[in-house]
Amino acid sequence: MAHHEHRASREELYLASAQAHRPHASTDEILEWLAERHRVNDYQVSTMPLADLRGWTVEPETGNLRHESGRFFSVEGVDVATDFGPRSAWKQPIINQPEIGIVGFVTQEIDGVLHFLVQAKMEPGNVNYVQLSPTVQATHSNYTGVHGGTRTPYVEYFLDSNRARVLVNQLQSEQGTRFFRKRNRNMIVRVPSDDRLELRDNYHWVTLHQLGQLSDIDNVVNMDSRSVLSAIRFVSFGEPGWVPEAQGTTFSTAVFESSIAPDSAANHEFESVVAWFADMRARYRLSASLVPLKYVQDWHYDGVSISHRDGRDFSVVGVDVVAAGREVGSWQQPLIDSAEGGVVAFVCQRQSGVLHLLVQALVEPGTLDIVELAPTVQCLSGGRQGPQEGLRPVFYDLVCEAGPQQIRYDRLQSEEGGRFYHDQNRYLVVEVDERDALEIPENYCWVTIRQLKEFVRFNNCVNIEARSLIACVGTSAGVAW
Amino acid sequence: MAHHEHRASREELYLASAQAHRPHASTDEILEWLAERHRVNDYQVSTMPLADLRGWTVEPETGNLRHESGRFFSVEGVDVATDFGPRSAWKQPIINQPEIGIVGFVTQEIDGVLHFLVQAKMEPGNVNYVQLSPTVQATHSNYTGVHGGTRTPYVEYFLDSNRARVLVNQLQSEQGTRFFRKRNRNMIVRVPSDDRLELRDNYHWVTLHQLGQLSDIDNVVNMDSRSVLSAIRFVSFGEPGWVPEAQGTTFSTAVFESSIAPDSAANHEFESVVAWFADMRARYRLSASLVPLKYVQDWHYDGVSISHRDGRDFSVVGVDVVAAGREVGSWQQPLIDSAEGGVVAFVCQRQSGVLHLLVQALVEPGTLDIVELAPTVQCLSGGRQGPQEGLRPVFYDLVCEAGPQQIRYDRLQSEEGGRFYHDQNRYLVVEVDERDALEIPENYCWVTIRQLKEFVRFNNCVNIEARSLIACVGTSAGVAW
Numbered sequence: 001m002a003h004h005e006h007r008a009s010r011e012e013l014y015l016a017s018a019q020a021h022r023p024h025a026s027t028d029e030i031l032e033w034l035a036e037r038h039r040v041n042d043y044q045v046s047t048m049p050l051a052d053l054r055g056w057t058v059e060p061e062t063g064n065l066r067h068e069s070g071r072f073f074s075v076e077g078v079d080v081a082t083d084f085g086p087r088s089a090w091k092q093p094i095i096n097q098p099e100i101g102i103v104g105f106v107t108q109e110i111d112g113v114l115h116f117l118v119q120a121k122m123e124p125g126n127v128n129y130v131q132l133s134p135t136v137q138a139t140h141s142n143y144t145g146v147h148g149g150t151r152t153p154y155v156e157y158f159l160d161s162n163r164a165r166v167l168v169n170q171l172q173s174e175q176g177t178r179f180f181r182k183r184n185r186n187m188i189v190r191v192p193s194d195d196r197l198e199l200r201d202n203y204h205w206v207t208l209h210q211l212g213q214l215s216d217i218d219n220v221v222n223m224d225s226r227s228v229l230s231a232i233r234f235v236s237f238g239e240p241g242w243v244p245e246a247q248g249t250t251f252s253t254a255v256f257e258s259s260i261a262p263d264s265a266a267n268h269e270f271e272s273v274v275a276w277f278a279d280m281r282a283r284y285r286l287s288a289s290l291v292p293l294k295y296v297q298d299w300h301y302d303g304v305s306i307s308h309r310d311g312r313d314f315s316v317v318g319v320d321v322v323a324a325g326r327e328v329g330s331w332q333q334p335l336i337d338s339a340e341g342g343v344v345a346f347v348c349q350r351q352s353g354v355l356h357l358l359v360q361a362l363v364e365p366g367t368l369d370i371v372e373l374a375p376t377v378q379c380l381s382g383g384r385q386g387p388q389e390g391l392r393p394v395f396y397d398l399v400c401e402a403g404p405q406q407i408r409y410d411r412l413q414s415e416e417g418g419r420f421y422h423d424q425n426r427y428l429v430v431e432v433d434e435r436d437a438l439e440i441p442e443n444y445c446w447v448t449i450r451q452l453k454e455f456v457r458f459n460n461c462v463n464i465e466a467r468s469l470i471a472c473v474g475t476s477a478g479v480a481w
Numbered sequence: 482m483a484h485h486e487h488r489a490s491r492e493e494l495y496l497a498s499a500q501a502h503r504p505h506a507s508t509d510e511i512l513e514w515l516a517e518r519h520r521v522n523d524y525q526v527s528t529m530p531l532a533d534l535r536g537w538t539v540e541p542e543t544g545n546l547r548h549e550s551g552r553f554f555s556v557e558g559v560d561v562a563t564d565f566g567p568r569s570a571w572k573q574p575i576i577n578q579p580e581i582g583i584v585g586f587v588t589q590e591i592d593g594v595l596h597f598l599v600q601a602k603m604e605p606g607n608v609n610y611v612q613l614s615p616t617v618q619a620t621h622s623n624y625t626g627v628h629g630g631t632r633t634p635y636v637e638y639f640l641d642s643n644r645a646r647v648l649v650n651q652l653q654s655e656q657g658t659r660f661f662r663k664r665n666r667n668m669i670v671r672v673p674s675d676d677r678l679e680l681r682d683n684y685h686w687v688t689l690h691q692l693g694q695l696s697d698i699d700n701v702v703n704m705d706s707r708s709v710l711s712a713i714r715f716v717s718f719g720e721p722g723w724v725p726e727a728q729g730t731t732f733s734t735a736v737f738e739s740s741i742a743p744d745s746a747a748n749h750e751f752e753s754v755v756a757w758f759a760d761m762r763a764r765y766r767l768s769a770s771l772v773p774l775k776y777v778q779d780w781h782y783d784g785v786s787i788s789h790r791d792g793r794d795f796s797v798v799g800v801d802v803v804a805a806g807r808e809v810g811s812w813q814q815p816l817i818d819s820a821e822g823g824v825v826a827f828v829c830q831r832q833s834g835v836l837h838l839l840v841q842a843l844v845e846p847g848t849l850d851i852v853e854l855a856p857t858v859q860c861l862s863g864g865r866q867g868p869q870e871g872l873r874p875v876f877y878d879l880v881c882e883a884g885p886q887q888i889r890y891d892r893l894q895s896e897e898g899g900r901f902y903h904d905q906n907r908y909l910v911v912e913v914d915e916r917d918a919l920e921i922p923e924n925y926c927w928v929t930i931r932q933l934k935e936f937v938r939f940n941n942c943v944n945i946e947a948r949s950l951i952a953c954v955g956t957s958a959g960v961a962w
Contacts, residue, residue, distance in 0.1 A: 010752065100763045166753065166756050167752070168752070168756065169755070169756030169757075169759045169760060170755065170756075170759050171759045171762050171763060185759060185760075185763050236744065236750075236751075236752070237744050237750075237751035237752065237935070238719070238720065238721050238722055238743055238744045238751070238931075239719065239721060240719050240720060240721055241719055262719055263717065263718050263719045269717075269718075270717075270718035270719070271491065271648070271649070271717070271718065271938075272647070274650070274651065274938050274939075275647050275649065275650030275651075276650075278650045278651050278652045278666060278940065279650060279666075281652050281940065282581045282652060282666050368850065369849065369850070369940070369941070450719075454718070455939075457752075457755055458755075458936075458939040458942065459759065459762065459850070460850070461939065
């Protein structure tokens with residue numbers, strides 16, 4: 001690593017990019033370009049029986065679904081026991097993908113403003129085929145070239161420290177209800193201004209300001225992008241932060257202020273939040289181990305799909321993909337088809353003038369270390385009607401019955417289209433009045449966004465749903481400030 | 482959790498306690514008291530065959546050594562595969578103790594100075610029987626009273642948030658070479674000054690200043706104490722820190738300054754250290770799973786002990802214990818008897834005037850998440866002569882051949898006497914000249930003590946040996962300042 005020099009800090013670069021009112025291209029242009037990339041590449045995705053998937057097989061001995069090469073991922077069973085939540089023990093299918101991939105943005109200063117290189121990426125599970133992904137979204141086999149196949153464009157900037165400076169490199173978890181301890185490296189690298197980086201088809205430069213605007217539209221900024229963007233911080237380690245003189249009247253300034261708030265302005269000192277989190281990991285038990293899928297009761301494989309006998313939660317289906325713009329022109333693969341109606345929401349409240357989020361310590365089957373910090377409400381398997389009364393999570397009703405004057409964010413966002421079929425969840429932020437004293441269960445805690453981002457930095461502390469949602473509302477923070 | 486009030490911060494309390502030149506009782510008095518506790522309680526520990534241990538059994542089906550009640554811990558096998566270090570795959574015995582216990586200090590302001598309540602605790606494996614432990618050192622069964630038995634004194638202050646304020650509560654790992662993913666909660670609680678806490682036999686109040694002095698003596702401050710003390714910070718979250726005007730001429734002021742150094746004074750920005758650490762967890766592989774001990778090749782049980790056929794690394798032995806001052810008056814148990822000659826050392830260097838430690842990302846069989854940050858040298862199984870040439874770890878020679886003018890700390894400290902038999906390691910800090918440019922392998926990184934303590938806060942980032950050593954040199958930091 002190079003010795004520290006005096007230079008514009010990464011926080012200053014991010015802030016300027018978030019406030020860039022004269023971006024390289026307008027946001028409408030980005031949307032038009034995205035639509036055009038969709039038109040140009042003739043994408044076709046159709047569902048098909050698992051038994052007919054080329055290259056994939058359900059192993060007779062185990063019932064596991066895997067690729068004949070042993071690559072990509074497999075669908076296996078997981079045997080879960082926990083004292084968290086209403087169910088104490090169950091088995092379910094889960095995706096096993098032990099390799100650590102890279103999801104990362106190449107950035108570069110253009111006309112003095114940091115721009116992010118986004119990709120118009122088709123993923124077979126996306127409802128709208130093409131969304132904005134990070135510059136690179138590559139499995140370990142992808143970027144080490146084990147597959148043969150085309151080398152992932154721009155990946156050299158992430159692998160060769162002479163080509164770019166690393167701004168962010170964090171190990172982050174993915175959906176703990178669907179993946180068994182899956183993680184990716186979330187990266188942002190900065191390429192020197194004089195590097196004449198070739199702009200390929202399907203790639204475009206955008207500012208953080210634009211990414212913020214695009215996050216405010218349904219299903220444009222994909223899950224991996226949101227995950228990486230959650231690492232953006234506007235105040236550096238060991239900086240006291242500040243509360244701007246004119247306290248935020250708009251929600252976006254309140255978000256920004258919560259992102260830079262000094263610890264003294266927080267409801268709980270950071271050390272107390274750390275203590276609460278340690279308590280949660282000591283308080284709950286989680287035992288989870290992979291088992292052959294054929295031993296998972298109530299789930300069956302009928303040649304077409306793997307599904308629960310009550311049609312519950314999700315099923316595993318096959319898709320046939322034809323696409324011009326990808327490394328491989330056409331392929332077939334399994335995807336997870338989840339029940340509709342998922343709700344992911346943060347309840348927030350201004351406390352002594354500073355916006356706080358109510359985080360939940362949540363146990364999920366695929367969590368590496370017992371609990372991670374999750375949104376206030378994370379309800380992914382309720383079905384279109386939502387969960388039955390009596391089975392609704394705490395704060396579910398509060399969130400779903402919130403009036404328009406309380407709703408600060410409400411968009412459909414997609415989970416990763418490379419693994420999930422038409423999986424959109426409703427992402428919400430609901431603000432409760434400063435005078436409302438909510439009753440807080442032991443596994444919930446009020447934190448500032450700055451405090452939450454401190455946890456993001458350390459792997460397996462903040463789950464993908466929480467990171468995704470803070471990216472949605474936080475990326476353009478400071479825009480209006 | 483109570484709402485944040487304006488009050489003396491915990492950092493101010495710690496600093497005042499570390500600088501307390503008029504402690505409640507002098508350090509010589511503490512040592513005299515410790516010797517007296519040793520005399521008063523008539524401790525006797527003798528080794529005995531495992532086969533004769535009351536209550537313990539080697540299961541015929543598995544070869545595992547466990548207590549008949551299923552409590553305490555068991556010795557099982559672990560099957561390890563990794564691409565870190567010279568050995569790619571092996572099996573070895575390992576302690577399995579999945580319960581999360583509490584090790585914690587009760588503190589109270591006495592005459593305006595924060596004092597720590599230490600216990601003169603006999604542990605059967607200690608070379609000198611009695612060392613200073615935290616106020617409470619209790620397994621989960623201990624403090625929930627599952628055993629029947631006497632309730633652990635003072636444990637109520639850790640369990641009832643109305644009795645004391647939590648200053649520290651962190652989940653921390655223990656020896657990854659000996660334990661399979663063992664963790665304890667490391668706690669410091671502060672009891673209100675008006676609480677008339679009963680001072681029992683075997684307990685004494687000491688300041689941080691005294692704990693610093695006592696850490697500078699062989700085998701007085703026990704491992705659990707050192708582990709908890711490593712959480713002490715002299716600068717809080719989001720405080721910029723400062724470099725005092727007169728830069729440290731003594732080592733202890735240099736340690737103090739490194740503990741409070743602003744990030745701009747560090748060789749690597751904190752974000753870069755986080756990135757390096759994520760790289761290390763993505764770079765290396767570790768697969769470790771428990772297996773029946775009888776399937777561990779090259780190790781055998783002969784009724785007396787469990788040992789390697791070459792006498793390597795360690796063996797499992799039995800001890801018979803008679804003690805007046807413990808919850809249970811006499812008992813028998815297994816202990817791990819390690820090879821002598823262990824060396825645990827930090828290499829440090831002043832860089833641009835600020836002291837940096839060279840940390841290592843180390844894979845150990847019992848590590849929960851692939852790597853943890855470890856001292857520059859951690860060589861626990863070398864035997865009395867040290868490891869053979871060619872098998873010596875990087876920097877081993879540098880550390881062991883350091884001249885007296887380079888050695889800043891050099892003491893024998895014991896590993897936990899409740900699990901380890903006469904297990905003393907040589908804990909060293911060696912300073913290299915500012916002009917020496919060391920060649921740094923990819924799994925090493927220079928950090929300030931403040932940066933390292935930021936990692937300590939988050940569980941399973943810094944291993945017990947590193948925490949122990951920074952507690953030894955760091956507790957009295959500021960004494961001379």
